[in-house]
Amino acid sequence: METTMEKPKASGRLLDVDEQAFRREFDRTSFMVKHQLADHPLFKFEKLFELVQARKENNKDIYFDMGDIKINQRWDQTPARSLSVEEAFNRLEQANAWIIIRHIQKDPAYLKILEDCMAEVEKLSGLDFKRFVKAKDAIFFLNSPGRVTPYHIDRECNILLQIRGDKYIYVFDKNDRTVITEEELERFWTVDNNAATYKEQHQNRSTEYLLKPGTGVHVPVGCPHWVKNGGGVSISLSINFHYRNFVKANLYRANYYMRKMGLKPTPPGKSKVGDAMKRGVIGGLTKARRMFKKESLYS
Numbered sequence: 001m002e003t004t005m006e007k008p009k010a011s012g013r014l015l016d017v018d019e020q021a022f023r024r025e026f027d028r029t030s031f032m033v034k035h036q037l038a039d040h041p042l043f044k045f046e047k048l049f050e051l052v053q054a055r056k057e058n059n060k061d062i063y064f065d066m067g068d069i070k071i072n073q074r075w076d077q078t079p080a081r082s083l084s085v086e087e088a089f090n091r092l093e094q095a096n097a098w099i100i101i102r103h104i105q106k107d108p109a110y111l112k113i114l115e116d117c118m119a120e121v122e123k124l125s126g127l128d129f130k131r132f133v134k135a136k137d138a139i140f141f142l143n144s145p146g147r148v149t150p151y152h153i154d155r156e157c158n159i160l161l162q163i164r165g166d167k168y169i170y171v172f173d174k175n176d177r178t179v180i181t182e183e184e185l186e187r188f189w190t191v192d193n194n195a196a197t198y199k200e201q202h203q204n205r206s207t208e209y210l211l212k213p214g215t216g217v218h219v220p221v222g223c224p225h226w227v228k229n230g231g232g233v234s235i236s237l238s239i240n241f242h243y244r245n246f247v248k249a250n251l252y253r254a255n256y257y258m259r260k261m262g263l264k265p266t267p268p269g270k271s272k273v274g275d276a277m278k279r280g281v282i283g284g285l286t287k288a289r290r291m292f293k294k295e296s297l298y299s
Protein backbone atom coordinates (compact mmCIF):
# COMPACT_ATOMS: atom_id res chain seq x y z
CA MET A 1 0.00 0.00 0.00
CA GLU A 2 1.19 3.47 -0.85
CA THR A 3 2.00 6.04 1.84
CA THR A 4 1.18 9.52 0.62
CA MET A 5 2.13 12.84 2.06
CA GLU A 6 0.50 15.22 -0.35
CA LYS A 7 -1.14 18.51 0.33
CA PRO A 8 -4.40 19.04 -1.58
CA LYS A 9 -3.25 22.23 -3.31
CA ALA A 10 0.00 23.85 -4.33
CA SER A 11 1.72 25.95 -1.65
CA GLY A 12 4.04 27.98 -3.87
CA ARG A 13 7.01 25.86 -2.81
CA LEU A 14 8.81 23.27 -4.92
CA LEU A 15 7.56 20.46 -2.66
CA ASP A 16 3.90 20.17 -1.65
CA VAL A 17 3.71 18.05 1.48
CA ASP A 18 2.08 17.85 4.87
CA GLU A 19 4.73 19.57 7.00
CA GLN A 20 4.09 17.73 10.26
CA ALA A 21 4.00 14.33 8.63
CA PHE A 22 7.17 15.13 6.65
CA ARG A 23 9.07 16.04 9.82
CA ARG A 24 7.77 12.99 11.65
CA GLU A 25 8.58 10.48 8.89
CA PHE A 26 11.66 11.97 7.17
CA ASP A 27 14.51 9.44 6.93
CA ARG A 28 12.47 6.95 8.95
CA THR A 29 10.14 5.59 6.30
CA SER A 30 9.44 6.12 2.60
CA PHE A 31 6.55 8.35 1.57
CA MET A 32 5.17 10.04 -1.50
CA VAL A 33 5.42 13.78 -2.22
CA LYS A 34 4.14 16.19 -4.83
CA HIS A 35 6.37 18.75 -6.52
CA GLN A 36 6.27 21.68 -8.91
CA LEU A 37 9.29 20.86 -11.09
CA ALA A 38 7.84 18.65 -13.83
CA ASP A 39 7.51 21.48 -16.35
CA HIS A 40 10.80 23.18 -15.59
CA PRO A 41 12.44 24.34 -18.88
CA LEU A 42 15.84 22.99 -17.76
CA PHE A 43 14.40 19.46 -17.59
CA LYS A 44 13.47 19.20 -21.27
CA PHE A 45 15.14 16.55 -23.45
CA GLU A 46 17.16 19.13 -25.39
CA LYS A 47 18.69 20.51 -22.18
CA LEU A 48 19.50 17.05 -20.88
CA PHE A 49 21.13 16.16 -24.17
CA GLU A 50 23.31 19.27 -23.88
CA LEU A 51 24.37 18.06 -20.42
CA VAL A 52 25.20 14.60 -21.78
CA GLN A 53 27.29 16.10 -24.58
CA ALA A 54 29.14 18.39 -22.20
CA ARG A 55 29.89 15.62 -19.68
CA LYS A 56 30.26 12.54 -21.88
CA GLU A 57 34.03 12.27 -21.34
CA ASN A 58 33.74 12.34 -17.59
CA ASN A 59 32.67 8.95 -16.29
CA LYS A 60 32.18 10.38 -12.81
CA ASP A 61 29.38 12.51 -14.24
CA ILE A 62 27.89 10.08 -16.76
CA TYR A 63 27.00 6.43 -16.28
CA PHE A 64 24.93 4.34 -18.64
CA ASP A 65 24.14 0.73 -19.32
CA MET A 66 21.80 -1.15 -21.59
CA GLY A 67 20.28 -4.57 -22.15
CA ASP A 68 18.09 -6.89 -20.12
CA ILE A 69 18.59 -6.27 -16.45
CA LYS A 70 17.23 -8.52 -13.71
CA ILE A 71 15.98 -7.26 -10.36
CA ASN A 72 18.90 -9.00 -8.65
CA GLN A 73 21.55 -7.94 -11.19
CA ARG A 74 24.86 -6.84 -9.68
CA TRP A 75 26.14 -3.39 -10.76
CA ASP A 76 29.41 -4.99 -11.84
CA GLN A 77 27.71 -7.59 -14.07
CA THR A 78 25.71 -5.45 -16.50
CA PRO A 79 25.81 -6.43 -20.21
CA ALA A 80 28.37 -4.82 -22.54
CA ARG A 81 27.30 -1.54 -24.17
CA SER A 82 26.89 -1.43 -27.92
CA LEU A 83 26.14 2.30 -28.30
CA SER A 84 27.72 5.57 -27.22
CA VAL A 85 25.88 7.52 -24.53
CA GLU A 86 24.65 10.02 -27.14
CA GLU A 87 23.31 7.20 -29.32
CA ALA A 88 21.65 5.57 -26.31
CA PHE A 89 20.08 8.94 -25.41
CA ASN A 90 18.69 9.41 -28.91
CA ARG A 91 17.35 5.85 -29.00
CA LEU A 92 15.95 5.68 -25.51
CA GLU A 93 12.60 4.39 -26.79
CA GLN A 94 14.24 1.16 -27.99
CA ALA A 95 17.66 0.94 -26.34
CA ASN A 96 16.56 -0.61 -23.01
CA ALA A 97 19.01 1.80 -21.44
CA TRP A 98 19.57 3.58 -18.17
CA ILE A 99 21.48 6.88 -18.27
CA ILE A 100 22.61 8.71 -15.14
CA ILE A 101 23.78 12.34 -15.27
CA ARG A 102 25.42 13.13 -11.93
CA HIS A 103 26.47 16.39 -10.30
CA ILE A 104 24.23 18.50 -12.54
CA GLN A 105 24.71 21.33 -10.02
CA LYS A 106 28.11 22.03 -11.59
CA ASP A 107 25.97 24.15 -13.90
CA PRO A 108 24.86 27.22 -11.88
CA ALA A 109 21.27 27.05 -13.15
CA TYR A 110 20.90 23.52 -11.78
CA LEU A 111 22.78 24.48 -8.61
CA LYS A 112 19.99 26.95 -7.82
CA ILE A 113 17.40 24.17 -8.12
CA LEU A 114 19.42 21.85 -5.86
CA GLU A 115 19.90 24.58 -3.26
CA ASP A 116 16.23 25.56 -3.32
CA CYS A 117 15.16 21.94 -2.87
CA MET A 118 17.67 21.32 -0.09
CA ALA A 119 16.58 24.50 1.71
CA GLU A 120 12.99 23.25 1.66
CA VAL A 121 13.96 19.77 2.82
CA GLU A 122 16.07 21.26 5.63
CA LYS A 123 13.18 23.40 6.81
CA LEU A 124 10.63 20.62 6.49
CA SER A 125 12.81 18.00 8.22
CA GLY A 126 13.84 20.33 11.05
CA LEU A 127 17.46 19.13 10.72
CA ASP A 128 20.42 21.51 10.76
CA PHE A 129 22.01 20.58 7.43
CA LYS A 130 25.15 22.62 8.14
CA ARG A 131 25.82 20.21 11.00
CA PHE A 132 24.58 16.96 9.50
CA VAL A 133 25.07 17.11 5.74
CA LYS A 134 28.45 16.35 4.15
CA ALA A 135 27.72 16.31 0.41
CA LYS A 136 24.65 16.97 -1.67
CA ASP A 137 23.97 16.06 -5.25
CA ALA A 138 21.36 16.40 -7.98
CA ILE A 139 21.14 13.60 -10.54
CA PHE A 140 19.04 12.89 -13.60
CA PHE A 141 17.92 9.33 -14.33
CA LEU A 142 16.71 8.55 -17.84
CA ASN A 143 15.13 5.14 -18.44
CA SER A 144 13.90 3.28 -21.49
CA PRO A 145 10.36 1.85 -21.45
CA GLY A 146 10.01 -1.15 -19.14
CA ARG A 147 13.60 -0.88 -17.95
CA VAL A 148 14.41 -2.32 -14.50
CA THR A 149 16.77 -0.70 -12.00
CA PRO A 150 18.10 -3.56 -9.84
CA TYR A 151 17.39 -4.00 -6.15
CA HIS A 152 19.84 -2.06 -3.97
CA ILE A 153 20.36 0.21 -1.01
CA ASP A 154 21.98 3.65 -1.11
CA ARG A 155 24.30 5.57 1.17
CA GLU A 156 22.42 8.77 0.36
CA CYS A 157 19.19 10.13 1.75
CA ASN A 158 17.06 10.69 -1.31
CA ILE A 159 14.00 12.41 -2.74
CA LEU A 160 13.22 11.10 -6.22
CA LEU A 161 11.08 13.48 -8.27
CA GLN A 162 9.34 12.24 -11.41
CA ILE A 163 9.62 14.65 -14.35
CA ARG A 164 8.43 12.69 -17.36
CA GLY A 165 6.84 9.25 -17.92
CA ASP A 166 5.70 6.79 -15.28
CA LYS A 167 7.62 4.33 -13.16
CA TYR A 168 6.96 1.94 -10.29
CA ILE A 169 9.31 1.95 -7.36
CA TYR A 170 9.16 -0.73 -4.69
CA VAL A 171 10.58 0.38 -1.35
CA PHE A 172 11.18 -1.90 1.64
CA ASP A 173 11.42 -0.99 5.31
CA LYS A 174 15.05 -0.40 6.30
CA ASN A 175 14.35 -2.05 9.68
CA ASP A 176 12.81 -5.23 8.25
CA ARG A 177 15.51 -7.83 8.99
CA THR A 178 13.57 -10.48 7.05
CA VAL A 179 14.24 -8.43 3.94
CA ILE A 180 17.68 -6.97 4.70
CA THR A 181 19.87 -8.88 7.17
CA GLU A 182 22.54 -7.58 9.54
CA GLU A 183 25.20 -9.47 7.54
CA GLU A 184 24.10 -7.78 4.31
CA LEU A 185 24.24 -4.35 5.97
CA GLU A 186 27.68 -5.07 7.41
CA ARG A 187 28.98 -6.10 4.00
CA PHE A 188 27.34 -3.12 2.30
CA TRP A 189 28.92 -0.53 4.60
CA THR A 190 32.33 -2.26 4.54
CA VAL A 191 33.13 -4.10 1.30
CA ASP A 192 30.30 -4.64 -1.20
CA ASN A 193 27.88 -2.15 -2.80
CA ASN A 194 25.81 -5.10 -4.00
CA ALA A 195 25.49 -6.79 -0.63
CA ALA A 196 21.72 -6.31 -0.42
CA THR A 197 20.20 -9.47 -1.90
CA TYR A 198 16.74 -9.49 -3.47
CA LYS A 199 14.42 -12.08 -1.93
CA GLU A 200 11.53 -12.60 -4.30
CA GLN A 201 9.49 -14.41 -1.64
CA HIS A 202 9.37 -11.15 0.35
CA GLN A 203 8.36 -8.83 -2.48
CA ASN A 204 4.96 -8.37 -0.82
CA ARG A 205 6.68 -6.66 2.14
CA SER A 206 7.50 -3.65 -0.07
CA THR A 207 5.48 -0.49 -0.59
CA GLU A 208 4.62 0.12 -4.24
CA TYR A 209 4.69 3.72 -5.50
CA LEU A 210 3.52 4.69 -8.96
CA LEU A 211 5.42 7.85 -9.87
CA LYS A 212 3.95 10.20 -12.44
CA PRO A 213 5.16 13.68 -13.45
CA GLY A 214 4.63 16.00 -10.48
CA THR A 215 4.97 13.24 -7.87
CA GLY A 216 7.98 11.79 -6.12
CA VAL A 217 9.08 9.51 -3.33
CA HIS A 218 11.35 9.93 -0.33
CA VAL A 219 13.73 6.97 0.16
CA PRO A 220 15.58 7.06 3.50
CA VAL A 221 19.19 5.86 3.81
CA GLY A 222 19.31 2.06 3.81
CA CYS A 223 15.79 1.32 2.53
CA PRO A 224 16.10 -1.43 -0.11
CA HIS A 225 14.34 -0.58 -3.37
CA TRP A 226 14.06 -1.46 -7.04
CA VAL A 227 12.40 0.25 -9.99
CA LYS A 228 10.40 -0.79 -13.04
CA ASN A 229 9.84 1.84 -15.68
CA GLY A 230 6.42 2.30 -17.28
CA GLY A 231 5.59 2.13 -20.99
CA GLY A 232 7.36 5.34 -22.05
CA VAL A 233 10.73 7.03 -21.62
CA SER A 234 11.15 8.33 -18.09
CA ILE A 235 13.08 11.25 -16.60
CA SER A 236 13.52 11.52 -12.83
CA LEU A 237 15.47 14.01 -10.74
CA SER A 238 17.15 12.74 -7.59
CA ILE A 239 17.91 15.25 -4.85
CA ASN A 240 20.14 13.52 -2.34
CA PHE A 241 22.73 14.04 0.35
CA HIS A 242 25.24 12.18 2.53
CA TYR A 243 25.21 12.57 6.29
CA ARG A 244 28.44 13.98 7.71
CA ASN A 245 28.81 11.21 10.29
CA PHE A 246 26.52 8.34 9.57
CA VAL A 247 27.11 6.71 12.96
CA LYS A 248 25.57 3.37 12.05
CA ALA A 249 28.03 2.95 9.18
CA ASN A 250 30.96 2.60 11.58
CA LEU A 251 29.00 0.23 13.80
CA TYR A 252 28.27 -2.00 10.82
CA ARG A 253 31.96 -1.89 9.87
CA ALA A 254 32.96 -2.91 13.39
CA ASN A 255 30.42 -5.74 13.30
CA TYR A 256 31.68 -6.89 9.89
CA TYR A 257 35.18 -7.45 11.28
CA MET A 258 33.88 -8.97 14.50
CA ARG A 259 31.81 -11.48 12.50
CA LYS A 260 34.88 -12.31 10.41
CA MET A 261 36.65 -13.14 13.66
CA GLY A 262 33.93 -15.67 14.43
CA LEU A 263 32.04 -13.48 16.89
CA LYS A 264 28.31 -12.77 16.91
CA PRO A 265 28.14 -8.95 17.09
CA THR A 266 25.18 -7.14 18.57
CA PRO A 267 23.27 -5.12 15.93
CA PRO A 268 23.58 -1.30 16.17
CA GLY A 269 21.13 0.29 18.59
CA LYS A 270 20.81 -2.75 20.90
CA SER A 271 23.59 -1.90 23.35
CA LYS A 272 24.59 1.68 24.23
CA VAL A 273 27.85 0.57 25.83
CA GLY A 274 28.75 -1.81 23.00
CA ASP A 275 27.97 0.84 20.36
CA ALA A 276 30.11 3.42 22.19
CA MET A 277 33.06 1.01 22.35
CA LYS A 278 32.79 0.15 18.65
CA ARG A 279 32.53 3.83 17.71
CA GLY A 280 35.65 4.50 19.78
CA VAL A 281 37.64 1.70 18.14
CA ILE A 282 36.58 2.46 14.57
CA GLY A 283 36.97 6.23 15.16
CA GLY A 284 40.49 5.63 16.54
CA LEU A 285 41.45 3.43 13.61
CA THR A 286 40.15 6.00 11.13
CA LYS A 287 42.12 8.75 12.87
CA ALA A 288 45.25 6.59 12.91
CA ARG A 289 44.85 5.81 9.22
CA ARG A 290 44.52 9.53 8.41
CA MET A 291 47.64 10.32 10.48
CA PHE A 292 49.55 7.48 8.85
CA LYS A 293 48.59 8.75 5.42
CA LYS A 294 49.67 12.27 6.36
CA GLU A 295 53.02 11.05 7.68
CA SER A 296 53.55 8.91 4.58
CA LEU A 297 52.82 11.96 2.51
CA TYR A 298 55.39 14.08 4.33
CA SER A 299 58.05 11.37 4.35
Ligand SMILES: [Fe+2]
Nearest residue numbers: 152153154225
Ligand atom coordinates in the same frame (compact mmCIF):
# COMPACT_ATOMS: atom_id res chain seq x y z
FE1 LIG B 1 18.56 4.03 -5.31
